[in-house]
Amino acid sequence: MDVGTSAPIEGCTILVASGRYVNPMALRPDDVRIEDIAHALGNQCRYSGHTREFYSVAEHSVRLAGILEEAGESWWVVLCGLLHDAAEAYLVDLPRPLKRDSALGEAYIAAEERCLRAVMSHFGLSPTEPPCVRAADLTMLATERRDLMPGDDVWAVIADVAPLEETIEPWEPRDARETFLFEFHRFTGYIEGAQ
Numbered sequence: 001m002d003v004g005t006s007a008p009i010e011g012c013t014i015l016v017a018s019g020r021y022v023n024p025m026a027l028r029p030d031d032v033r034i035e036d037i038a039h040a041l042g043n044q045c046r047y048s049g050h051t052r053e054f055y056s057v058a059e060h061s062v063r064l065a066g067i068l069e070e071a072g073e074s075w076w077v078v079l080c081g082l083l084h085d086a087a088e089a090y091l092v093d094l095p096r097p098l099k100r101d102s103a104l105g106e107a108y109i110a111a112e113e114r115c116l117r118a119v120m121s122h123f124g125l126s127p128t129e130p131p132c133v134r135a136a137d138l139t140m141l142a143t144e145r146r147d148l149m150p151g152d153d154v155w156a157v158i159a160d161v162a163p164l165e166e167t168i169e170p171w172e173p174r175d176a177r178e179t180f181l182f183e184f185h186r187f188t189g190y191i192e193g194a195q
Contacts, residue, residue: 014090016040024090027115032122034184040089042177048095051148055168057085057093058176060140062183063168067136079187080125081133082180087115096157123188143168 013021017039022031041058045051065082073081085093091112099105117127143163145155148170171179 016090022090024115025111027090027118029118029122032119034181037083037086037089037119038177038180038184041085042173042180044088044093046093046144047149048093050150051144051170052150053148053170054173055144055148055170056173056176057088058173058180059171060144061085062176062179063143064133064136064140065183065187067139067164068132071132071136073130073132075187076125077130077132079123079184080120080130081136082183082187083119083123083125084129084133084137086119087112090115139164 011023012025013023015021016033016036018033018036020031020033020036038058041061042056044057046055046057046060061082061084064084065078068078068081091108094105094108099108113127120127138158138161141155142158142161143166145158146163147168
């Protein structure tokens with residue numbers, strides 16, 4: 001059987017929330033479902049779970065998209081922000097130091113880039129991340145460091161980045177999933193159940 005089916009196949013495949021099997025190492029645009037992305041990101045904790053309390057990748061993505069919307073960015077840039085970590089729905093998150101400074105990280109980054117290209121292609125978006133998305137991601141990193149992580153040391157990557165004024169009060173996984181989907185549909189105009 002082909003990848004993206006409801007039956008297991010040989011090779012590097014995973015069963016996703018919609019009940020389909022996909023190959024995250026060779027994800028195709030047709031394999032992508034926004035419901036799978038929202039479900040997985042809502043259930044994944046940032047920072048390998050080392051936050052003071054559960055804080056999902058979905059919530060991070062929604063908050064990042066909010067920064068972009070508040071800055072007056074176009075709907076498609078805001079949507080790029082919402083989906084900037086969508087590859088993690090299929091690959092899970094790898095901590096930044098491991099991703100940036102190891103042989104494992106090199107292989108992961110290549111897989112992540114392929115996966116994100118498939119996601120962005122599925123939704124008709126450019127695979128090139130707008131610079132403002134990276135800036136908003138750093139703002140979120142500074143805010144999350146302040147509000148969610150143990151200790152008070154300064155991380156070099158955000159030493160000069162101001163966090164948001166608002167304090168993060170983490171959402172439950174279901175709320176994060178539903179808010180992620182709501183924001184996605186708000187920015188795309190897709191109807192419920194759209195592929």
